[in-house]
Amino acid sequence: MITIESVQKKLKEKGLKLTNQRKAIIEVLVENKDNFLTAEEIFLKSREKCPQTNFSTIYRNLEILTNLNIIHKTNIENNTSMFELVQNDSHHHHIICKKCGRTEFIDFCPLDKILSEVDKKNFTLTDHKFELYGYCDKCKKKDNR
Amino acid sequence: MITIESVQKKLKEKGLKLTNQRKAIIEVLVENKDNFLTAEEIFLKSREKCPQTNFSTIYRNLEILTNLNIIHKTNIENNTSMFELVQNDSHHHHIICKKCGRTEFIDFCPLDKILSEVDKKNFTLTDHKFELYGYCDKCKKKDNR
DNA sequence: ATGCATGCAAAGCATTTGCAATCAA
DNA sequence: TTGATTGCAAATGCTTTGCATGCAT
DSSP states (O other), X not given: OOOHHHHXXXXXXXXXXXXXXXXXXXXXXXXXXXXXXXXXXXXXXXXXXXXXXXXXXXXXXXXXXXXXXXEEEEEOSSSOEEEEEOXXXXXXXXXXXXXTOBEEEEXXXXXXXXXXXXXXXTOEEEEEEEEEEEEOXXXXXXXXX | OOOXXXXXXXXXXXXXXXXXXXHHHHHHHHHTTTBOEEHHHHXXXXXXXXXXXXXXXXXXXXXXXXXXXXXXXXXXXXXXXXXXXXXXXXXXXXXXXXXTOBEEEEOOOTHHHHHHHHHHTTOEEEEEEEEEEEEOGGGOOSSXX
């Protein structure tokens, strides 16, 4: 279970300062840990908690948190990144609603199934992505493609 | 086997005109059908064949070809889209070199393995992505992350 | 001839950065 | 106190768009 406190502890261990802006960002991420959020969504929600928060602060912190493996960044369709808290207890993948960003977790990871095949190709693997896209119950395809 | 001619035929069937710029773009895509290319790479290579080609022409055509399912668009890491010709004989996934963009195909598709689980979640699926990232033989991790 | 396609230049949007001021430790 | 962090504003990079011209059919 991820809490605000546990993330803050993780930050302190890394020697990072706990500014109000950073606290707000983390709170937002924890409160929305079942959804991918855009930087703008995180910005707007963070500003409710810490009004003076600036957009560049958001981006700088999202990068720091990504590098620390506290959050996970993905690009769904276009050129807008989305972020979610890393649920560090279990490796998992996602089903993502293309309209509202709501996600469900998939415990299944296909990587094991094909690792032997990859080795043959002489690639050194660093990352993988397995994501399903569609429309959730509430957003069921209207005039979307 | 995908040839320039077969793609051009497909375009004609759709009522699209065969301009020199469009021909050049298709040639580039066919010649590099084993690699994802960025729009810029496609631009530079196309201009070798058709010097007056403009960047906006590239983007307009990439969008048209994507909508016609002639090419496939993906976002690897950041906010730069990459494109490859659709190998329409078989559904497949990719191993992608994060440095040079070279790809290998993976015939295995994990989707079947979990379809039943997805149904339970009431998502209407439209797309999925299964991609492995790493460094190919030639680019073996240097100072990359 | 007709309208789809292009070139050009400007705009749009997400993201990044330089720098001086501010704040947590 | 001191370096990490922030706000601001400007810059960047990729992509899109409006409009007049050009070209394939």
